[in-house]
Amino acid sequence: MSEKKIEKIVGVKGMNDMLPSDAPLWEILENTVQSVLKAYGFQQIRTPIVEPTGLFARGLGEVTDIVEKEMYSFQDSLNGDQLTLRPEGTAGVVRAAIEHNLVYDGPKRLWYVGPMFRHEKPQRGRYRQFHQFGVEALGFSGPDIDAEMILMCQRLWDDLGLQNIRLEINSIGDAEERNRHRAALIEYFEKHAEQLDEDAKRRLYSNPLRILDTKNPSMQELVNAAPKLMEYLGEESMTHFNGVQAILNANNVPFKINARLVRGMDYYNRTVFEWVTDELGAQGTVCGGGRYDSLFSTFGGKFTPACGFAMGIERLLELLKISADMPASAECDVYLVHQSDVAQLQAIIAAERMRDAGINAIVHCSTANGRGSFKSQMKKADSSGATYAVIIGEDELASGNLTVKALRAENPETNQISVSAETIVDYLIEQLTEAGDDCCDDPDHIHLH
Structure with missing residues (x-):
């Protein structure tokens, strides 16, 4: 016996979702x-x-x-x-x-x-x-x-x-002036009742001022010649x-x-x-x-x-x-890439220290398909819009230094540096501050986007 297909529920017409890209x-x-x-x-x-x-x-x-x-x-x-x-x-x-x-x-x-x-x-x-x-x-x-x-x-x-x-x-x-104008409008439109559309006829005695706001092309000449409120x-x-x-x-x-x-x-x-x-x-x-x-x-x-x-x-x-010339907006300042469970733990620790200092950081997390290769993680880092990628692999774990790659540099492949785990936060603050967010009122917040 085949399973009954579950009907998909969609949003209410005219009530829209704001998606992350927006x-x-x-x-x-x-x-x-x-x-x-x-x-x-x-x-x-x-x-x-x-x-x-x-x-x-x-x-x-x-x-x-x-x-x-x-x-x-x-x-x-x-x-x-x-x-x-x-x-x-x-x-x-x-x-x-x-x-x-x-x-x-x-x-x-x-x-x-x-x-x-x-x-x-x-x-x-x-x-x-x-x-x-x-x-x-x-x-x-x-x-x-x-x-x-x-x-x-x-x-x-x-x-x-x-x-x-x-x-x-x-x-x-004011109300008294509008009432005088209203009486003049009613008298005027009554004389031209045959030119009024159904909407105007409905409003003639209840809200004649709104007839002036009609979008009906056939009534424009009539409305233009109507008594002007300014005169009252x-x-x-x-x-x-x-x-x-x-x-x-x-x-x-x-x-x-x-x-x-x-x-x-x-x-x-x-x-x-x-x-x-x-x-x-x-x-x-x-x-x-x-x-x-x-x-x-x-x-x-x-x-x-x-x-x-x-x-x-x-x-x-x-x-x-x-x-408007809207600047591109990044998800984060730093994207942390890692290649083992131990490296992932160090990446999470480092990211928390960065956030304490006001740096917006994303740690690459596993999906249903696993952690992903180094190459796929770097692609994700680049698409995030981050200014820097911080890489923690086996070499970095062995040396105690983390690799920082400038993703927005003219030549990212040659713009990378090894920075000790102890000074990584200070280094990133210095680099991000030099990159410039002079309009930021909060000196403790380094995020530039």
């Missing part, structure tokens, strides 16, 4: 982002992946694509709670700030990173589980913090070596928006005012901005943000002005692959 690029991006955030005085906050469904329904607005058809919501079978995998990060951060009274002693600059979930059609740079960096400045009311958000993004693009990312900004005013802004909103522009101009940050730029969530007001690129096809928005002064009140908290942005990590990684 890790170096993720690490470069994450380290660069955190370095920039630290330079501006932001502190990390971590909120749960699962939140009450009502948090997003109230915060994002009932009539948004996210709430209507993209959220992963479910009932907790143990207690009946209605829960949702977070589709974005701002609502959770504000909920936490209210719950823990974070701004009682003054404004806070916060940042977060982690997975978000939306049930969309998976495509390049847009997945059902995706990752975001987000920044939230809570308790700040002036145009200076809005501009700081944008300057911080510009610094990040510069530090990552990214080009061809352009800034678009707009002001969507009062003196205070215009002064705020002009303040943002003045700071950007003073810091030589180019931008375009896009009168059709809105945000997908209901809680935004005044300044909104997007960083966009043509490098990623249809998914051109790299980062989006703006001001959301009413969200604290919407969640039952005390009125607290706030501003923030979020950027998709997967899209940034796509841009890095296309336009």
